[in-house]
Amino acid sequence: MFSLKGKSAVITGGGSGIGRAISVLFAKQGAVVHIIELNADAAKDTVSEIEKGGGKAVAHGCNVSDQQQVLDIYNAIGEIDILVNNAGIAHIGEATTTSEEDFTRIFNVNVKGVYNSLFAAIPLMKSKGKGVILNMASIAAAVGITSRFAYSMSKGAVSAMTLSVARDYMADNIRCNSISPARVHTxxxxxxxxxxxxxxxxxxxxxxxxxxxxxxxGKPEEVASLALYLCSDEAGFVTGCDYLLDGGFVKLNN
Structure with a gap:
C-alpha cells in the first residue's frame, strides 16, 4: 500500500523540516522527488539523504515567488504526478504592527508561491490526465491565534485555493487537499x-x-505520513478536504 513507484513528485521547501520529511518518505515509497528550495545547499543535503537510502531525487534552487523561475523549472521537469506546496515563512504581528514590507513578503511566499506552483503544475497534470496536489495550510486558517495577522491571512488563502482547485479540476482527474498542522517541532x-x-x-x-x-x-514524520496517504492512490476518493494534524488544538482546546 501507499506505493509511489514510477511517480514524479515536486515538493517545495523540501530542504528542511516538514518538506524534508515528506521528500525522504516519498522517495522511500518509490517516487522521483524534485525538491524546490530557495536554500540550494539544504536541498542538496536532502538529496544526499535520499540517495543514501537508495532513492532518487533532484535539487532545484528556486524562489517560489518568482513565477518565471517556477515555470522554467516545472516545464523542465516536464512530468509531474504529485505537487506538495510546502514552502512558507512565518511572521509575528497584529494588523497595526505588521509593516507593508512584511505583509508583502509573507504574501509573496505563502500565497503567490502556492499560486505560482499551481499555475505551472496544473497544465502538466492536465496533459497527463491526472494529478494530486497537497497544500500545507495551518490551524491559523481555522482559529484566531494571537499576533499572527499576516501569517493567518496567508494560510486562509491557501485553504481557499485548495477548495477552488479541487472544484475546478475535478473533471481533469486532479485531486487537491490540504493539511493544517498545529506546531510541529522543526x-x-x-x-x-x-x-x-x-x-x-x-x-x-x-x-x-x-x-x-x-x-x-507534532513531528515532521507524522505530517509526512498523512501527506503520503493523501498523495497515494489509496486516497483516490478524497478531494477538497483539509486535515487537522494538531494534537487536538482546534477541537479539544476548551
Missing part, C-alpha cells in the same frame, strides 16, 4: 523561538508544546 521552530524570544527558549518551547492538548508538538 529547526524552523527552534530558530523562530531563538530569534523572537531570546533568553526564554526553554519556557517558550514548553508553553508552545503544551498549547496542544496532547501535550507536545
Amino acid at each position: 529547526p524552523f521552530v527552534d530558530g523562530f523561538i531563538a530569534k523572537n524570544y531570546a533568553g526564554q527558549e526553554e519556557q517558550i518551547f514548553e508553553k508552545l508544546s503544551k498549547s496542544q492538548p496532547i501535550g507536545r508538538m
Whole structure:
C-alpha cells in the first residue's frame, strides 16, 4: 500500500523540516522527488539523504515567488504526478504592527508561491490526465491565534485555493487537499523561538508544546505520513478536504 513507484513528485521547501520529511518518505515509497528550495545547499543535503537510502531525487534552487523561475523549472521537469506546496515563512504581528514590507513578503511566499506552483503544475497534470496536489495550510486558517495577522491571512488563502482547485479540476482527474498542522517541532521552530524570544527558549518551547492538548508538538514524520496517504492512490476518493494534524488544538482546546 501507499506505493509511489514510477511517480514524479515536486515538493517545495523540501530542504528542511516538514518538506524534508515528506521528500525522504516519498522517495522511500518509490517516487522521483524534485525538491524546490530557495536554500540550494539544504536541498542538496536532502538529496544526499535520499540517495543514501537508495532513492532518487533532484535539487532545484528556486524562489517560489518568482513565477518565471517556477515555470522554467516545472516545464523542465516536464512530468509531474504529485505537487506538495510546502514552502512558507512565518511572521509575528497584529494588523497595526505588521509593516507593508512584511505583509508583502509573507504574501509573496505563502500565497503567490502556492499560486505560482499551481499555475505551472496544473497544465502538466492536465496533459497527463491526472494529478494530486497537497497544500500545507495551518490551524491559523481555522482559529484566531494571537499576533499572527499576516501569517493567518496567508494560510486562509491557501485553504481557499485548495477548495477552488479541487472544484475546478475535478473533471481533469486532479485531486487537491490540504493539511493544517498545529506546531510541529522543526529547526524552523527552534530558530523562530531563538530569534523572537531570546533568553526564554526553554519556557517558550514548553508553553508552545503544551498549547496542544496532547501535550507536545507534532513531528515532521507524522505530517509526512498523512501527506503520503493523501498523495497515494489509496486516497483516490478524497478531494477538497483539509486535515487537522494538531494534537487536538482546534477541537479539544476548551
